[in-house]
Amino acid sequence: MRHLFTAAALAFALASQSEAEVLIGVAGPMSGKLAWTGTQLRRGAEMAVANINAAGGVLGQQVRLIVADDFCDPRQALAAAEKLVADGAVFVIGHYCSGASIPASKIYAAAGVLQISPSSTNPMLTEQGHANVFRVCSRDDAQGHKAGNYLADHWGDSKIAILHDNTTYGKGLADETKKQLNMRGVTEAVYQSYTPGKDDYSVEVAALQTAHIAVLYLGGYHTEAALMVRAARDRAYPVQLISGDDTATEAFGLIAGPAAEGTLFTFVADPRRNAEAAEVVERFRAENFEPDSWTLHSYGAAEIWAQAVTKANSLDLQAVIAALREDQFDTVLGRIDFDKKGDLTVQSWVWYVWKSGEYVPVE
Structure with a gap:
């Protein structure tokens, strides 16, 4: 007891x-x-x-x-x-x-x-x-708007590919970017999905190289983005990789290694x-x-x-x-502060570039 x-x-x-x-x-x-x-x-x-x-x-x-x-x-x-x-x-x-x-x-x-x-x-x-x-x-409608305009302004005369991983985030961001790019009168040469979670993307990258793609916009996560840019550099293929906010992580640089150099992406203003x-x-x-x-x-x-x-x-x-x-x-x-939907009242995205092993704002 x-x-x-x-x-x-x-x-x-x-x-x-x-x-x-x-x-x-x-x-x-x-x-x-x-x-x-x-x-x-x-x-x-x-x-x-x-x-x-x-x-x-x-x-x-x-x-x-x-x-x-x-x-x-x-x-x-x-x-x-x-x-x-x-x-x-x-x-x-x-x-x-x-x-x-x-x-x-x-x-x-x-x-x-x-x-x-x-x-x-x-x-x-x-x-x-x-x-x-x-x-x-x-939100991604604002992020895609910024990315689409950037692609049109800098690569409007180049062959652009938009790839996505079919996730809510990746496809959603790719579609918002495509929408704004098309609104600017530019049509991408390739729009398709890829399978996330693979260890190698050399086949996908080889297809882009054969199609003479100059710029790859990737709607997806940093793991696949890093493997793709590595595969491209292994082939001496200087495609410009551009992606979204998930690329803002040290893990991208660790996976991509030196191939990360020059990768462009959008992210919110770095709170650090x-x-x-x-x-x-x-x-x-x-x-x-x-x-x-x-x-x-x-x-x-x-x-x-x-x-x-x-x-x-x-x-x-x-x-x-x-x-x-x-x-x-x-x-x-x-x-x-928040609006009535629960979103930030100010939507803001900033361009960053991977440079010397870290990401910094584009000057």
């Missing part, structure tokens, strides 16, 4: 401790080919939670982070979302991939859980009309350059972690949620949504 009483008392104490915590989640590809970017989301969220707790938590309660792996896969994203909801998360930072965020958003909407994606750029995420869904990155982010960036680097790509967007999503809860003086979803729609937030990303 003494043993049973002790176990019951321990269970009660653990339950009481859990009630004193606010649970939030971070969801993304924590394993698989995009694990590098999943790590960025996790590290950004972990640092933010540590700083929030050091400042007293939210509403006098400490915050605990739950990590969910969705493998950048729609079905696994549903399972990850259901697990986070079942575990009691009131807010989720995620997902990374649009193809994961969009199906998961339906789970969060039904459960009354706030979702802020650091990185899902497909317009459909917020066009669905879920009031609980926000994002701290710009923000004065507001200097202290946080310094802390990451002191831990031998470079907060590139979407790390600070994950951190910023957590910052915004904590500020919104404080402004609302409540964890109630509707109160927090109202605060998100009505207020502005000072973050490592700069000052953030």
Whole structure:
């Protein structure tokens, strides 16, 4: 009996401790080919939670982070979302991939859980009309518009190929780019899909070379982009590779090696350059972690949620949504405010180039 009483008392104490915590989640590809970017989301969220707790938590309660792996896969994203909801998360930072965020958003909407994606750029995420869904990155309709104009301005007289991986993100971005390119009166020589996840793309690259393609616009992820540009350079084929925001990761340079040099891509303004982010960036680097790509967007999503809860003086979803729609937030990303869809009021994309092993803004 003494043993049973002790176990019951321990269970009660653990339950009481859990009630004193606010649970939030971070969801993304924590394993698989995009694990590098999943790590960025996790590290950004972990640092933010540590700083929030050091400042007293939210509403006098400490915050605990739950990590969910969705493998950048729609079905696994549903399972990850259901697990986070079942575990009691009131807010989720995620997902990374649009193809994961969009199906998961339906789970969060039904459960009354706030979702802020650091990185899902497909317009459909917020066009669905879920009031609980926000994002701290710009959209692919704006990104494709910028890319299409750039292609028309610089390579309008050249043979252009547009390839995509048939994912929500990759095909969506390729289609937005194609739409604007065609609006400018330029028709691509090749538009087709490729199979993601292969170890070698020399056959696809050889076909582009045979077709005398001068510029390849790739709608897809950095792993395949890196392998394609490597295959091209191995053939002494100087095709210009241009891609989207997923190319903004150190992993692209590591996979592509010297072949990364000269690759162009669009990405949001690098938050590491923000004065507001200097202290946080310094802390990451002191831990031998470079907060590139979407790390600070994950951190910023957590910052915004904590500020919104404080402004609302409540964890109630509707109160927090109202605060998100009505207020502005000072973050490592700069000052953030949202429109009625949950998108940033200012859509901004910047051109970058891989140069000497890192990506820098195009001058």
